Amino acid sequence: xxxxxxxxxxxxxxxxxxxxxxxxxxxxxxxxxxxxxxxxxxxxxxxxxxxxxxxxxxxxxxxxxxxxxxxxxxxxxxxxxxxxxxxxxxxxxxxxxxxxxxxxxxxxxxxxxxxxxxxxxxxxxxxxxxxxxxxxxxxxxxxxxxxxxxxxxxxxxxxxxxxxxxxxxxxxxxxxxxxxxxxxxxxxxxxxxxxxxxxxxxxxxxxxxxxxxxxxxxxxxxxxxxxxxxxxxxxxxxxxxxxxxxxxxxxxxxxxxxxxxxxxxxxxxxxxxxxxxxxxxxxxxxxxxxxxxxxxxxxxxxxxxxxxxxxxxxxxxxxxxxxxxxxxxxxxxxxxxxxxxxxxxxxxxxxxxxxxxxxxxxxxxxxxxxxxxxxxxxxxxxxxxxxxxxxxxxxxxxxxxxxxxxxxxxxxxxxxxxxxxxxxxxxxxxxxxxxxxxxxxxxxxxxxxxxxxxxxxxxxxxxxxxxxxxxxxxxxxxxxxxxxxxxxxxxxxxxxxxxxxxxxxxxxxxxxxxxxxxxxxxxxxxxxxxxx
Numbered sequence: 001x002x003x004x005x006x007x008x009x010x011x012x013x014x015x016x017x018x019x020x021x022x023x024x025x026x027x028x029x030x031x032x033x034x035x036x037x038x039x040x041x042x043x044x045x046x047x048x049x050x051x052x053x054x055x056x057x058x059x060x061x062x063x064x065x066x067x068x069x070x071x072x073x074x075x076x077x078x079x080x081x082x083x084x085x086x087x088x089x090x091x092x093x094x095x096x097x098x099x100x101x102x103x104x105x106x107x108x109x110x111x112x113x114x115x116x117x118x119x120x121x122x123x124x125x126x127x128x129x130x131x132x133x134x135x136x137x138x139x140x141x142x143x144x145x146x147x148x149x150x151x152x153x154x155x156x157x158x159x160x161x162x163x164x165x166x167x168x169x170x171x172x173x174x175x176x177x178x179x180x181x182x183x184x185x186x187x188x189x190x191x192x193x194x195x196x197x198x199x200x201x202x203x204x205x206x207x208x209x210x211x212x213x214x215x216x217x218x219x220x221x222x223x224x225x226x227x228x229x230x231x232x233x234x235x236x237x238x239x240x241x242x243x244x245x246x247x248x249x250x251x252x253x254x255x256x257x258x259x260x261x262x263x264x265x266x267x268x269x270x271x272x273x274x275x276x277x278x279x280x281x282x283x284x285x286x287x288x289x290x291x292x293x294x295x296x297x298x299x300x301x302x303x304x305x306x307x308x309x310x311x312x313x314x315x316x317x318x319x320x321x322x323x324x325x326x327x328x329x330x331x332x333x334x335x336x337x338x339x340x341x342x343x344x345x346x347x348x349x350x351x352x353x354x355x356x357x358x359x360x361x362x363x364x365x366x367x368x369x370x371x372x373x374x375x376x377x378x379x380x381x382x383x384x385x386x387x388x389x390x391x392x393x394x395x396x397x398x399x400x401x402x403x404x405x406x407x408x409x410x411x412x413x414x415x416x417x418x419x420x421x422x423x424x425x426x427x428x429x430x431x432x433x434x435x436x437x438x439x440x441x442x443x444x445x446x447x448x449x450x451x452x453x454x455x456x457x458x459x460x461x462x463x464x465x466x467x468x469x470x471x472x473x474x475x476x477x478x479x480x481x482x483x484x485x486x487x488x489x490x491x492x493x494x495x496x497x498x499x500x501x502x503x504x505x506x507x508x509x510x511x512x513x514x515x516x517x518x519x520x521x522x523x524x525x526x527x528x529x530x531x532x
Contacts, residue, residue, distance in 0.1 A: 046078075046081065046082060046083065046084050047084070048078070048081070048084060048209075051076060051077060051078060051084070051209050052209060052212045052213075054075060054076060054209075054213050055213055055215065056073040056074070056075055056093065056210075056213050056214060057073055057074075058071040058072070058073045058095065059071065059072060059073065060072070061094060061118075061122075066122050067096075067122060067125050069096055069097070070094055070095070070096060070121070070122055070125070071094060071095050071096075071097065072092065072093070072094045072118065073092075073093055073094070073095075074090045074091060074092055074093065075090075075091055075093065075209065075210055075213045076088050076089070076090055076091075077089050077091060077143070077205070077206045077209050079193060079194065079197055080197055081202065081205050086193075087193070089143055089148065089149050089194065090148070090149075091140055091141060091142070091143060091148040091206060091210075092118055092140060092141040092146060092147040092148050093117070093118065093138060093139065093140035093141070093210065094117075094118040094121050094122065094138070094139060094140070095121075095136045095137060095138040095139075096121070096125070096128065096129065096132050096136070096137045097132065097136055098132050098133070098134065098135055098136050098137075099129075099132045099133060100132065100133040100134055101133075101134065102134065102135065102136065103134045103135065104135060104136070104214075104215075104216045104217075104218070104220060104243075105135055105136045105137075105138045105211075105214045105215075105216050105220065106131055106135040106136075106137055106138065106220040106221065106222060106244075106512055107138050107139065107140070107207065107210065107211070107219065107220065107221050107222070108120070108121060108128070108137065108138065108139040108221075108222050108223070108224075108227075109139065109140075109142075109221075109222075109223045109224065109226070109227030109230050109231070110124075110139065110224050110225075110227060111223070111224045111225030111226040111227045111249070112145070112225070112226050112386065112389065112390055112393075113142070113145075113200075113226045113389060113390050113393035113394065114144075114145055114385065114386040114387065114388070114389030114390040114393065115145070115386065116141050116145060116146035116147075117139030117140045117141055117142070117145075117146075118139060118140065118141050118146060118147070119146070120139060121137070121138075121139040124499070127498070127499055127505075130509050130513075131222075131509060131512060131513065133513060134512075134513045135220065135512070135513075136214070138210075138214065140210065142198075142203050142206065142389075143194055143197065143198055143202065143203060143206060144191070144194050144195070144198045144388075144389045144392055144393075145385065145386075145389045146381060146385065147381065149192075149194045150380075150381050150382055150385045150389070151187070151190070151191035151192075151194060151195055151198070151382075151385065151388045151389055151392050152187075152190040152191055152382035152384055152385060152388050153183065153186055153187035153190055153191070153384055153387075153388045153391075154186050154187075154190055154384070155315075155316040155383065155384060156316070157183050157186065157187060157384065157387075157388070157435070159309075159317075159319050159321065160179060160182075160183050161179075161180060161183055161431040161432075161434060161435050162306070162319075162321050162427060162428075162431045163179070164176040164177075164179040164180050164183075164434075173407075173408035173409075173411045173412070174404065174408050176411065177404055177407060177408060177411075177437055177438075180434055180435065180437040180438055181437065181438035182438075183435065183438070184435070184437065184438030184439050185438065187388065187391075187392070187439075190382070190388075191388070191392070195392055196440065198389070198392040198393050198396050199393065199396030199397055199442065199443055200229055200230050200233045200393060200396070200397050200446065201233060201237070201443055201445050201446075202396075203230055203233075203393075204230060204233040204234040204237050204238070205237070207219065207221075207230070207234050208234070208237075208238050208241060211241065216243075217241075218241055218242065218243030218244075219234065219238070219241050219242060219243055219245070220243040220244045220245070220512060221234070221243070221244075221245045221246070222245075222246045222248070222498075222508065222512065223245075223246070223247050223248070224248050224249050224496050224498070225248075225249040225251060225468060225469055225495065225496060226251055226393070227247070228247035228248065228249060228250045228251045228460070228469075228477075229251040229253065229397070229446070231245055231247050231458075232247070232251075232253060232450050232453075232477065232481065233445075233446060233450055235450075235453050235455050235458065235481075235484075236449055236450040236451070236453060239453060239454050239455045242455040242456055242458070243456070244456070244458075244511060244512050244515060245455075245456075245458040245459070246458065246459040246460075246461070246508045246511055246512060247458065247459070247460050247461065248461040248496045248497055248498050248504070248508065249461070249462075249463065249466060249468065249469045249495055249496035249497075250460050250461070250462050250469055250473050250474040250477045250478075251469055251473060251477070252469075252473045252476065252477065253446055253447065253450050253451075253476075253477055253480055254447055254476065254480065255473075256398065256400050257394060257395075257398040257400065257433050257436065258400075258414065258433050261418065261429040261430060261432060261433045262417060262418065262421050262429070263470055263473075264425070264429055264467075264468055265418055265421040265422040265425045265426045265428075265429045266421045266422065267466065267467040267468060267470055268327075268328050268331060268422060268424075268425045268467050268468070269421065269422035269423075269424065269425060270467065271331040271465075271467035271493075272295075272298070272327065272331060272422075272424060272425075273291075273295065274493075275330075275331055275337055275340065276291050276294045276295055276298070277291045278337060279294065279337070279341055280294050282341070284341065284345065285341065285345075286341070286344050286345040286347075286348040286349055287344075287348070298327075298424055299423045299424060301320070301323065301347075301348070302320035302321070302323055302324055302424055303320060304320065305318065305319050305320035305322070305323050306319055306320030306321065307320075310351070310353050312353055312357060313354075314357075314383055316383065318353045318356070318357060318360075321427065321428045321431065322356070322357075322360050323347075323356055323360075324424055324425055324427075324428040325360045325387075325428060326343070326356040326357070326359035326360035327340065327344075327356075327359070327424065327425075328425060328428075328467075329359045329360065330343065330359050331467055332467065332468065332494060332495035332496075333493075333494035333495060333499070333500050334493060334494060334500075335494075335500060339355075339359070340359065342355060343355025343356045343358070343359055344356070387432075390432070391432060391435050391436070394432070394436070395435070395436040395439045395442055396442045396443065397442050397443065397446055398436060398442040399441055399442050399443060399444040399447065400442075401436070401437070401439075401441045401442075407434075407437060411434070414430060414433075414434075415427075415430060418430040450480070450481075451480045451481065451482070452480075452481070452482045453481050453482055453484045453485075454484070455484045456484065457484055457485075457486050457517055458481075458484055458485060458486065459486050459488060459507075459508065459511050459517060459518075460474055460477065460478050460481075460485050460486065460487050460488065461474070461487075461488045461490055461496070461497050461498070461504055461508065462474025462475070462487065462488070462489060462490060463490040463492055463493070463494060463495070463496060463497050464489070464490065464491050464492065464493075465492060465493035465494065466493075466494065466495050466496070467494075467495055468495045469495065469496075471489075474487060475487070485520075486517050486518070486519075486520040487520050487521055488504065488507060488518055488522060488523070488524065489521065489522065489523040489524070490503075490504050490523070490524045491523050491524065491525040491526065492524065492525070492526055497524065501524050503524030503525075504524050507524070
């Protein structure tokens with residue numbers, strides 16, 4: 001995957017639901033409700049038969065740069081599972097067909113939230129071909145993402161949120177909150193009705209419809225980062241449909257969004273410090289050969305771009321916070337460090353933003369699909385789809401909505417805490433957190449119901465030096481999920497382990513293909529690796 005992504009970055013650039021029902025019923029009460037066709041509220045269960053009766057029709061994917069063996073298709077889901085008559089959504093998906101004895105499909109989610117699964121699968125072809133020995137390897141663009149009814153907040157939502165929470169604006173916190181509510185209203189206006197139905201509980205239900213549309217009795221699944229949250233929610237919602245499930249880069253199920261942002265800012269700052277130590281040992285480092293001075297240079301560069309953004313070919317201005325997001329993408333794995341170094345050198349030495357723009361958007365292009373399917377056209381996927389979808393999902397999954405008075409009191413303290421965690425990433429992460437203000441309150445299903453699973457064993461991979469999903473989240477989530485969780489301790493650096501660790505890759509594939517699980521608590525270390 002990284003080779004293809006690196007090549008794209010060298011040459012180009014690219015770019016939830018308050019009404020979710022609580023679905024967990026147990027024991028005799030659950031059986032009675034099921035038998036009578038009633039929900040826990042006593043209402044009749046909506047008829048979803050037409051969605052579960054469909055089958056995916058596959059065709060060659062359009063796009064000259066796509067692998068020839070990648071096939072694309074669509075499936076249909078209700079906009080609102082509680083009221084399926086309100087409308088439907090067409091979701092894009094793609095697959096590599098099984099080359100060996102086929103035992104069904106394995107579904108992949110690459111995280112984000114907001115990342116295109118179709119493009120992730122296209123660009124990660126080499127990483128997943130081993131799984132085709134037993135499976136069709138499938139991924140999809142979740143609702144609101146890529147070609148699947150993409151959401152948008154307009155081109156300046158993040159910058160406006162940053163302006164609202166800037167230190168100079170904090171003299172009047174209530175005015176800052178007013179600006180945030182205006183941004184939330186613009187997101188709703190640009191995105192349409194799908195915005196209110198983008199939570200992970202909705203996406204988990206889409207997964208089950210997709211499982212049936214693929215003809216699988218059980219869901220075999222590999223999720224990365226946010227994809228681990230999605231997998232855990234699916235397992236809680238559909239425990240009897242869980243097949244072999246591997247979760248790499250384990251997300252938290254309980255921490256408030258504000259605490260998640262702080263953890264990410266700290267992890268990314270540590271990764272940035274490590275990158276700059278490496279960079280300053282290289283003659284090509286654009287920040288010189290002094291690591292401390294390089295750290296100050298990066299802080300100054302972000303501040304300078306915030307003060308004076310640079311126009312881009314796409315018609316928007318590249319800001320310091322766009323740069324922070326680009327650097328964060330380049331820090332996910334050491335294999336990306338040379339790409340990040342070159343992109344920063346282009347910016348510092350030539351004023352060229354193409355490299356950092358590509359990093360900021362993950363190097364992804366809009367997802368392809370057969371031309372006769374009712375999906376969004378590639379050129380119609382908004383440039384801000386990734387951050388807009390990320391915020392839509394995270395806000396829909398977070399039930400905390402402090403009132404205006406409390407949040408006005410907390411804003412100054414939050415800003416100080418985030419800047420202490422990271423002068424580069426703190427403001428960027430804080431803006432993502434406060435953008436939930438003005439949106440409907442999210443579901444409490446994940447915090448309250450995703451625990452003590454009664455499912456087959458599932459494999460959880462945590463990486464000790466992960467800058468985005470700290471290892472302690474793996475331990476917390478495993479304890480919360482209960483005896484079903486088997487932990488693999490990856491004693492390496494980088495975000496997730498499957499793409500960078502031969503040991504992790506082998507153990508995950510062995511589990512998904514053959515059902516062979518490592519002993520819980522076993523580890524993969526640097527001494528186990530063959531990859532550079």
